[in-house]
Amino acid sequence: MANSNGPSNENSKTKQLQQYRVKNAGQQLTNDAGLKVANNEWSLRAGERGPVLFQDSHFYKKQSHFHRERIPEKVVHARGFGVHGEFECTYSMKAHTRAGFLQEPGLKTPVFVRFSTFIGSKGSKDTAIDVRGFATKFYTREGNYDNLGLSFPVFVLQDPMKFADVVHAIKPNPVTDVPQAAAAHDNFWDYVANNQESAHFIMWLMSGRGRPRSWRMMEGYPINAFRFVNEQGASSFVRFVWKPALGVHSLQLEEANIIGGVDPDFHRHDIIEAIEKKVYPQYSLGVQLIPEEDEFKYDFDVLDVTKLWPEEIVPVLIIGKMTLNRLADNYFAESEQSSFDPANLVPGIAFSNDPVLQGRAFAYRDTDYHRLGTSNIQSIPINQPLANTYYNQRDGYVRHRIDIDEVNYHRNSLANNTPAEVPPGEGGYVHYPEKVEGHITRERPSESFGDYFSQARLFYNSMSAAEKKNLLITFNYHVGKVISKSVRQQIVDMFANVDQEFATKIAEHVGVNPPRGSHVNVTAKSPVISEANTIYSPATQKVGILVGDGFDGPEVKKVIDALNQNLVFFDVISERLGPIVGTDNTELEANKLFITTSPVLYDSLYIVGGNARDQSKFSLEIMSFLNLAYKHYKPIGISKGAESYMEKTGNLAGVIFAQDSPNFADEFLAAIAKQRFWERT
Numbered sequence: 001m002a003n004s005n006g007p008s009n010e011n012s013k014t015k016q017l018q019q020y021r022v023k024n025a026g027q028q029l030t031n032d033a034g035l036k037v038a039n040n041e042w043s044l045r046a047g048e049r050g051p052v053l054f055q056d057s058h059f060y061k062k063q064s065h066f067h068r069e070r071i072p073e074k075v076v077h078a079r080g081f082g083v084h085g086e087f088e089c090t091y092s093m094k095a096h097t098r099a100g101f102l103q104e105p106g107l108k109t110p111v112f113v114r115f116s117t118f119i120g121s122k123g124s125k126d127t128a129i130d131v132r133g134f135a136t137k138f139y140t141r142e143g144n145y146d147n148l149g150l151s152f153p154v155f156v157l158q159d160p161m162k163f164a165d166v167v168h169a170i171k172p173n174p175v176t177d178v179p180q181a182a183a184a185h186d187n188f189w190d191y192v193a194n195n196q197e198s199a200h201f202i203m204w205l206m207s208g209r210g211r212p213r214s215w216r217m218m219e220g221y222p223i224n225a226f227r228f229v230n231e232q233g234a235s236s237f238v239r240f241v242w243k244p245a246l247g248v249h250s251l252q253l254e255e256a257n258i259i260g261g262v263d264p265d266f267h268r269h270d271i272i273e274a275i276e277k278k279v280y281p282q283y284s285l286g287v288q289l290i291p292e293e294d295e296f297k298y299d300f301d302v303l304d305v306t307k308l309w310p311e312e313i314v315p316v317l318i319i320g321k322m323t324l325n326r327l328a329d330n331y332f333a334e335s336e337q338s339s340f341d342p343a344n345l346v347p348g349i350a351f352s353n354d355p356v357l358q359g360r361a362f363a364y365r366d367t368d369y370h371r372l373g374t375s376n377i378q379s380i381p382i383n384q385p386l387a388n389t390y391y392n393q394r395d396g397y398v399r400h401r402i403d404i405d406e407v408n409y410h411r412n413s414l415a416n417n418t419p420a421e422v423p424p425g426e427g428g429y430v431h432y433p434e435k436v437e438g439h440i441t442r443e444r445p446s447e448s449f450g451d452y453f454s455q456a457r458l459f460y461n462s463m464s465a466a467e468k469k470n471l472l473i474t475f476n477y478h479v480g481k482v483i484s485k486s487v488r489q490q491i492v493d494m495f496a497n498v499d500q501e502f503a504t505k506i507a508e509h510v511g512v513n514p515p516r517g518s519h520v521n522v523t524a525k526s527p528v529i530s531e532a533n534t535i536y537s538p539a540t541q542k543v544g545i546l547v548g549d550g551f552d553g554p555e556v557k558k559v560i561d562a563l564n565q566n567l568v569f570f571d572v573i574s575e576r577l578g579p580i581v582g583t584d585n586t587e588l589e590a591n592k593l594f595i596t597t598s599p600v601l602y603d604s605l606y607i608v609g610g611n612a613r614d615q616s617k618f619s620l621e622i623m624s625f626l627n628l629a630y631k632h633y634k635p636i637g638i639s640k641g642a643e644s645y646m647e648k649t650g651n652l653a654g655v656i657f658a659q660d661s662p663n664f665a666d667e668f669l670a671a672i673a674k675q676r677f678w679e680r681t
Contacts, residue, residue, distance in 0.1 A: 012386055013084070013110035013139050014326070020381045021329060031061055071336070072371045073122045076167055077133045079181075080116030081268050082335035082382075083275065085324035087111050087138060087285070093319055096236055096289065097228035098348030101140040102319060110139040112382060113324060114338055115215045115267070118150075119170055120181025125260035126267035127251060128181040129210045129474070131201075134220030134242060135340040136322070137383075142427060144378075144385045146344040147240060148360070149220035151212060152204040153308040158197050158449055160359020166191060166198075184481040193490035197306050197449075199456040199498060206474040207459075207467065208250025208531055213603075214270045216281040216540065217249040223305045224342070224357035227350040228289070229432050237290040237302050237352060239309055241316060245282040247535030249675060252632050253474050255600045262598040272327060279540055279567050281324045286316035300455070301448045303354045307455050310526045334382045339368045347424070350432040355445065374398040390419040453497040457522040460499050462529040466678035472502065476509040488512045538672040543570040544602035546622050547590070548610025552641050553582030555658055556608055559637070560588075562665040568672060573597060575612045575621075599625040604635035604672050609642035619645070630655075633680055635671035637664070653677040 029037045037058060044056035052059070074080075087109045093102040101109045116133035117124065132151035137144055156166050169191035172178050179185055183205065192198050204210065212218040220242035228238045251259065259266045274281055288309050290302055298314075300307040328334035343361045351357060368377055374397040377383055392408045407415040422428035444450065463471060475495075482488050489512040496503035496515030503515045527533045543563060547556070563570055574580055574590035581587055599605065605625060612618035622645055629636055633654070638646050640658045648657070654677030658664040671677075 011110075013112070016384065016386065017329070017381055020333075031058060032065070071373065074116075074371060075367065076118050077116035077135075078122045079120050079124050079126070080114045080133065080335060081271070081331075082112055082114040082328050082338055083271060083324045084326040084328065085111050085113060085280075085322055087136075087320055087322045089320045091317070091319040093228070093287075094230070096230055096238075098231055099140075099145070099228075099346050100142050100348075101138060101145070101346070102348075110386070111322060112137045112139075112334070112338060113322075114335060114340065115271075117181065119183065124181035125264035127211060127256040127259045127264075129183055129205065129253075129256065129478070130181065131205060131210065132212065132215070132218060134215075134218070135338075136220075136242075137338065137340060137344075139386045140346055141387060142346040143387045144344045144383070145346045145349065146340045146342060147222050148340050148342050148364075149222040149240070149242060151218050151220065152201065152209060153219075153221040153223060153239075153241070154200050154204065154455070155223050155305040155356060156198045156201040157195070157356070158304060158306055158444070159355045160363070162195065163359065163363070166195070184478040186482050186484050186487055189479060189482050189491055190484070190487045193487055193494055196452045196494055199452050199494065200306050200308075200459065203456050203459045203471075203498065206478065207463070207471055209248075210474070211251045211253065211256040212267075213249040213251055214246075214540075215267050216271060216274060217244050217246045219243055219248055220283070224354045224360070225302050225352040226357070227352055227432055228287075229348055229350055233433075235292045235350070235432055235434075237292070237295065238349075239288045239314075241286045241288070242283040242322070243286055243316075243318075245284070245535070246537060246540060248531050249534070250531060253470065253477060255632055258598065258600045263601060266601070271324070273569065274540060275325065275327055277569070278325075283322045284318045285320040285322060286318045288314040288316055290314060299448065300451075301446045303352060303445055304449050305354060305356045306452070307448075308526075310458070310524075311528045312526060337372060337380050338382045339364075339372065339377045339380070341365045341368070345429070347427060347429050353434075353445075376400070392419070453520045454522050456498045457520050458524055458526055459529060460502065461523065462525045462527065464530050464532040464678075466676070467530060467532070468502070472505055475506050479506060479510050482510075485512060493517070536673050536675065538669050539567040541568055541603040541672050541675065542601070543568055543604050543606055543672065544592075544597070544599065544625065545570055545572045545588075545606045545608060546625060547572060547574055547580055547588060547608040548612040548618055549581050550641075551580070551582045551586075551588075551608045551610040552639055552658075553584035553586030555639060555664070556582060556588070557586055559606060559665045559668065562669055566669055568669070570606075571597065571602070573625075575614065575618050580610070594621040594625075599628040600632070602629070602634070603675060604637070604668075605629045606637040606639070606668070607642045607645055608639040609645065630680070633676040633678055635668070635674065635677070637668040637671070651680045653679045 029040060031037055043052045043059045045052050089102055089107045090105055092105055101107060114135045117128055117130045119130050120128055134149040134151060136147040157163065170183055170188045172180055173187060192202055222240045225237050225239055228236045263269065271281060295302055341364045342357065343365060351361065369375060376396050376399055379400050392410060394403065394408050411417060424430045479488055479491050488510045492503050492507045492512050493515045496517050497519055500515060500518045507514050571592045572588050572590045573592045573594060575594065577590050577593060579587045580590050607622060607626060626636065626645055635654045638655065638657045643659060646655060654671050656664060656668045656671055661667050
């Protein structure tokens with residue numbers, strides 16, 4: 001391995017951050033200069049009813065610091081949340097790349113991951129219909145490597161010149177500043193209709209991928225094509241993908257909208273609960289490789305970020321596993337001050353000529369110079385590499401590092417020309433020596449960049465019947481909110497290129513004419529795109545147990561034991577907090593009130609019933625929960641004492657009755673694992 005200074009185990013970053021941790025509890029109050037404070041409640045004034053004195057330096061320092069506690073939020077991906085973890089290499093990539101952290105199976109590297117939403121402000125909701133950010137910082141022996149991904153494998157544009165335009169279009173209206181964290185408005189859909197390279201991205205956005213059930217159940221795609229370069233200098237194009245151990249799962253449109261009101265921090269609560277219960281989120285890291293000589297072999301351009309590399313054509317090789325196992329100690333210091341930069345590479349990973357990647361390589365560092373207010377971004381503890389750093393940059397705002405050298409320039413004799421350049425064979429980073437020639441131009445890189453609809457059609461073909469139904473609902477919701485009839489018509493005409501029948505159904509709902517023309521002639525499918533073909537498990541699915549006093553103790557105890565054994569999370573919901581007592585004196589601790597939670601926050605319900613102080617209200621609450629869960633196709637378990645809440649008529653797919661099932665706990669678990677019963681009408 002090339003440069004090996006700095007530790008490589010997961011605890012190394014934790015130890016590095018230890019020196020910055022301060023525990024204030026139990027200490028005497030001081031100001032930021034260390035002066036002990038005698039009074040922190042009343043300002044200094046001239047007499048009991050007199051004016052505040054300017055000489056009250058403690059008030060001035062306290063108030064002036066408060067005025068400066070906020071920094072500019074990110075223009076995009078403002079709402080984010082970061083957690084710590086470790087990455088373990090499981091398959092040596094030595095044949096393809098020099099990257100040290102990918103050389104040896106078993107080698108562990110500390111990571112920090114920030115999940116985010118693209119559109120909304122810091123105060124927006126987690127469940128907005130949006131693409132998510134999935135940014136991973138590897139603290140490798142050779143320096144920091146930032147792997148910046150999205151929850152889709154494709155982007156909305158083909159050239160960075162358009163990035164400011166699409167962000168302007170999707171952000172709130174500049175006159176009214178609404179809507180917040182939403183793509184359901186005129187400006188965005190006008191942009192889509194007039195920039196049709198966005199078609200493939202929009203299909204992903206309107207699908208379940210635009211409203212993930214959890215960050216733990218979401219894929220991550222660094223959308224750009226990079227290069228792997230090995231010790232011999234041979235290059236392969238590479239795309240990365242993070243695949244969640246729990247599979248890919250999503251919310252219904254109505255669920256996402258309701259959750260945004262009842263729990264805008266839904267995804268944060270979800271990952272906090274999983275880590276605190278030590279059921280750590282895990283992801284496999286996969287790579288897709290295209291040899292340099294095969295660059296022009298496919299009907300898509302490897303440099304086009306609006307196209308995916310179908311896994312049936314370019315298989316995914318799993319090379320590692322990431323486990324997220326520690327929450328940040330302080331949100332602002334770590335999550336908000338974390339800085340990710342696609343230009344933070346390590347030897348063996350290089351840029352391609354992907355236009356969007358070239359633009360990102362400039363944009364990320366530049367925006368954080370502004371947002372974090374300093375050129376010393378890497379000095380902020382969460383951004384500090386574990387590898388030792390020696391350089392001649394000096395000064396700037398918020399300079400913590402104290403360089404003691406009198407020489408701070410390259411090519412010198414006073415310090416024997418140190419810090420010295422490092423040859424490539426000893427770990428020095430060099431760019432791939434790609435041959436470049438041609439006329440300066442603003443042309444598209446290839447003709448296939450102009451094919452906007454083939455892969456959008458591939459996406460549609462790959463959807464299950466239930467997914468197509470949900471896709472239509474989501475299109476109708478978003479386009480139906482567009483005021484301009486002209487824009488609605490343009491959208492319908494545009495998506496007829498994806499599927500004519502589908503676009504016609506949209507037209508019927510949004511009050512415009514049926515589209516002309518027909519869809520592109522693509523019949524291929526990619527099964528991995530559909531959530532119908534993902535991993536299904538009861539693990540960490542969340543069950544709401546609706547219960548009152550006098551419940552069937554033996555049955556409920558057996559079900560709860562089965563839930564615990566299978567890592568199913570659950571809340572006990574009742575009319576009051578505290579102990580609920582069963583027929584055999586079994587006790588449950590109610591941790592949620594009906595009023596403090598909602599059926600949309602649960603993946604399934606276990607209706608136990610029982611006695612309550614206000615029986616009528618208790619029964620109405622249960623029926624309200626049950627009806628919405630049934631509407632959203634969720635599994636429902638009915639206890640022997642709760643059959644009055646559910647008639648045994650109609651479509652009962654996914655409704656499990658304890659009275660009819662000798663293996664009720666097992667059948668209920670199987671239903672929880674299935675998650676949705678689309679066969680309900």
